[in-house]
Amino acid sequence: MEAFWIILVGSLIAVSCALLGSYLILRKMAMVGDAISHAVLPGIVIAYLLSGSRETLPMLVGAAALGVLTTVLIELFHKKSNLQMDASIGITFTWLFAIGIILISLFAGQVDLDQDCVLYGEIAYVPLDLWITESGYNMGPRTVWIASGLLLLLLLFIWRGYKGLFITTFNEEFAKALGIGVAFWHYALMGAVSLTTVISFESVGAILVVALLIVPPATAYLITTDLKKMLLLSSIFGILSAIGGYYLASLINGSIAGAIASVAGFLFLCVWVLELLRKKRVISI
Amino acid sequence: MNSTFQFLSFSDPNVLFVVLGTMLLGASAAIVGCFSFLRKRALVGDAIAHSILPGVCLAFMVSGSKNPLYLIIGAFITGWLSLLLIDGITRTTKLKSDTAIGIILSVFFGVGILLLTSIQHSGNASQAGLDKFLFGKAASLTKDDVYVFGTIAAILILVVILFYKEFKLISFNPDYAKVIGLPVRFLEFMLATITVLAVAVGIQAVGVVLMAALLITPASGARFWTDKLGVMILIATFFGAISGFLGSYISYVAPAMPTGPWIVMCLSLLTVGSIWFAPKTGMLARFRVQQDNQRKILIENVLKLFYHLGEKDGGFKKQRSIKVLLATRDLRMKELKRGLLLLKKENWLRKKGDHWVITESGLNEAKRVIKLHRLWEMYLNQRLKLEPDHVHNDAEAIEHIITPELERQLEKELNYPTKDPHQSTIPYVE
Numbered sequence: 001m002e003a004f005w006i007i008l009v010g011s012l013i014a015v016s017c018a019l020l021g022s023y024l025i026l027r028k029m030a031m032v033g034d035a036i037s038h039a040v041l042p043g044i045v046i047a048y049l050l051s052g053s054r055e056t057l058p059m060l061v062g063a064a065a066l067g068v069l070t071t072v073l074i075e076l077f078h079k080k081s082n083l084q085m086d087a088s089i090g091i092t093f094t095w096l097f098a099i100g101i102i103l104i105s106l107f108a109g110q111v112d113l114d115q116d117c118v119l120y121g122e123i124a125y126v127p128l129d130l131w132i133t134e135s136g137y138n139m140g141p142r143t144v145w146i147a148s149g150l151l152l153l154l155l156l157f158i159w160r161g162y163k164g165l166f167i168t169t170f171n172e173e174f175a176k177a178l179g180i181g182v183a184f185w186h187y188a189l190m191g192a193v194s195l196t197t198v199i200s201f202e203s204v205g206a207i208l209v210v211a212l213l214i215v216p217p218a219t220a221y222l223i224t225t226d227l228k229k230m231l232l233l234s235s236i237f238g239i240l241s242a243i244g245g246y247y248l249a250s251l252i253n254g255s256i257a258g259a260i261a262s263v264a265g266f267l268f269l270c271v272w273v274l275e276l277l278r279k280k281r282v283i284s285i
Numbered sequence: 286m287n288s289t290f291q292f293l294s295f296s297d298p299n300v301l302f303v304v305l306g307t308m309l310l311g312a313s314a315a316i317v318g319c320f321s322f323l324r325k326r327a328l329v330g331d332a333i334a335h336s337i338l339p340g341v342c343l344a345f346m347v348s349g350s351k352n353p354l355y356l357i358i359g360a361f362i363t364g365w366l367s368l369l370l371i372d373g374i375t376r377t378t379k380l381k382s383d384t385a386i387g388i389i390l391s392v393f394f395g396v397g398i399l400l401l402t403s404i405q406h407s408g409n410a411s412q413a414g415l416d417k418f419l420f421g422k423a424a425s426l427t428k429d430d431v432y433v434f435g436t437i438a439a440i441l442i443l444v445v446i447l448f449y450k451e452f453k454l455i456s457f458n459p460d461y462a463k464v465i466g467l468p469v470r471f472l473e474f475m476l477a478t479i480t481v482l483a484v485a486v487g488i489q490a491v492g493v494v495l496m497a498a499l500l501i502t503p504a505s506g507a508r509f510w511t512d513k514l515g516v517m518i519l520i521a522t523f524f525g526a527i528s529g530f531l532g533s534y535i536s537y538v539a540p541a542m543p544t545g546p547w548i549v550m551c552l553s554l555l556t557v558g559s560i561w562f563a564p565k566t567g568m569l570a571r572f573r574v575q576q577d578n579q580r581k582i583l584i585e586n587v588l589k590l591f592y593h594l595g596e597k598d599g600g601f602k603k604q605r606s607i608k609v610l611l612a613t614r615d616l617r618m619k620e621l622k623r624g625l626l627l628l629k630k631e632n633w634l635r636k637k638g639d640h641w642v643i644t645e646s647g648l649n650e651a652k653r654v655i656k657l658h659r660l661w662e663m664y665l666n667q668r669l670k671l672e673p674d675h676v677h678n679d680a681e682a683i684e685h686i687i688t689p690e691l692e693r694q695l696e697k698e699l700n701y702p703t704k705d706p707h708q709s710t711i712p713y714v715e
Contacts, residue, residue, distance in 0.1 A: 025384050028381050029383075030387040031387055034331075034390070034391075038494060077560060081509070081567065082566070086325060090498065090502070091498070091501060091505055094495050094498030094549055095498070095553035098549035098553065101543060105541055211391030214387035214388055214391060218384050222379075222380070253406045254400065254401075254402040255402035255403075258401075259395070261392055261395020264392065265393075265395065272374070272378065
């Protein structure tokens with residue numbers, strides 16, 4: 001049963017990340033996703049300090065606020081002072097991450113977060129944190145519910161906003177000409193990335209969120225140019241990574257989150273090499 | 286205050302090692318980072334930093350010891366491998382370089398975490414301390430560390446001095462470098478090698494995530510102060526070193542404070558400060574220039590209003606009400622009022638009751654702007670053969686920009702015309 005819950009949570013998060021990541025990659029914003037996933041840390045700590053607990057809602061608010069602040073800062077440095085994009089990303093997220101770590105050390109007694117947890121989470125604890133209703137009924141692990149809620153929300157967001165996201169992703173100028181709110185979709189997407197990051201935080205940690213955000217969509221992008229197929233394929237690659245990661249981790253007794261990222265990378269490598277071979281054959285024919 | 290004195294007197298030799306070590310690390314990473322920054326590869330440093338972790342773990346698994354030499358060799362190998370893979374992915378697929386960086390960074394780090402946790406769970410007692418690579422151990426640098434860092438910093442500086450000209454060229458114009466026969470691939474290899482080296486040692490001070498800051502942040506800040514590479518490197522080095530010093534000072538005075546994040550905090554504050562306040566290129570300076578331009582455009586446009594009205598009814602010095610002024614040109618009330626007040630301060634307008642009158646000097650200024658506008662229309666019409674009804678908008682923008690030198694050139698070029706393409710008189714100020 002434990003294996004089932006862990007794989008389920010891993011898959012739920014992997015699919016959420018894969019869906020959002022597809023858009024990030026197509027918008028050439030892969031590293032912005034990386035930056036957000038690091039920069040939400042101070043938001044989480046501040047929410048923790050203000051609310052005094054590990055409640056989900058304040059953390060979501062804190063993280064979403066910081067996520068949007070990150071994109072605003074990156075844009076500000078980039079557009080208002082001509083700092084090149086990659087440098088403004090690098091400066092912003094390292095600064096915010098440093099602030100987060102400093103806050104954790106400052107309030108070490110009051111914040112029950114440690115640095116390891118921040119970086120690579122602990123999905124193995126998922127089955128331990130059960131949601132017991134007041135009548136004493138066991139609803140299963142709490143994270144499962146939160147992750148399912150997140151996935152539903154994202155599916156709703158992508159379903160309702162498919163056109164807006166599509167058009168602002170592929171042809172921003174055209175979207176502007178049509179009067180579609182480019183900025184709205186931009187910040188909506190960034191907000192969604194922050195939410196996903198913070199929900200994934202406890203189970204897979206900051207850096208492995210990035211693996212799930214970027215690697216499965218990139219793998220899918222190698223073999224398709226159709227957005228719908230890409231969304232589907234990247235979700236499949238995400239789920240495969242979650243399943244494979246769980247068994248790899250139990251095989252060598254290591255971090256499950258690390259193993260999920262490794263399997264995702266392995267899948268990417270396979271697809272990449274196969275594509276290279278296929279291209280070579282096409283050329284030689 | 287007492288602890289400040291203790292810190293500065295270096296009475297505790299450990300303090301000296303920590304301060305020297307972090308300063309050396311900060312400085313050497315900053316030097317290398319300048320080149321990464323200029324070659325627009327700022328985030329590659331981040332990828333290398335993450336990729337070093339599996340190398341360290343593998344080196345430990347193979348050698349079974351924590352000898353820093355083995356660990357740095359392992360770090361070096363995977364750091365290099367990550368660079369090759371990023372390059373390979375961007376060359377052979379349609380993925381952009383930032384995606385490639387993201388893939389390599391997260392997967393290598395994932396593998397690193399997997400290996401690290403596996404080693405930790407295996408119960409091998411000698412593994413303790415490997416996780417220092419994750420978060421850094423700046424506060425516990427020892428004499429040996431300082432020797433290693435010092436040697437590596439010396440090597441880095443030596444390589445940069447030896448290849449300064451070549452590095453400069455491939456940073457700004459790699460194509461040209463290739464054309465004049467420089468071994469570009471070799472030079473890129475050298476640059477990549479010193480970057481990996483700087484990251485491999487720097488990571489021990491601030492950890493994986495913050496390493497990117499040590500490379501890019503000082504370079505980005507320094508860029509705002511100068512256009513010269515040599516000066517930029519010096520400023521970046523200074524930023525790196527001073528932040529190392531401040532970071533170790535803060536964690537000495539308040540032992541609960543982590544050194545690495547404070548180093549990054551100081552660096553970021555220095556750089557964000559530069560981004561805001563640097564003269565000429567800083568955000569505030571740009572903002573001020575923008576404000577000045579807007580102000581100039583506004584007052585020149587309002588002055589033109591008086592001239593146009595005067596031209597229509599022959600009375601340049603007639604009194605004009607705000608209502609009339611507003612009706613003549615598409616201006617918002619608030620803007621117009623601001624413009625009028627600014628002009629009053631310049632003594633180009635006078636207020637009489639509810640009405641405004643242009644002064645002699647104001648009229649001259651108005652004539653100058655009108656003349657530029659009409660000269661430019663004339664130029665577009667005569668030299669570029671644009672139809673008279675196509676020239677106004679362009680002139681409307683350029684009239685605020687044309688310098689006196691250009692003005693004289695235009696006059697000469699057009700042989701001091703008296704009428705513009707719309708047959709309006711071009712005013713000359715005697």
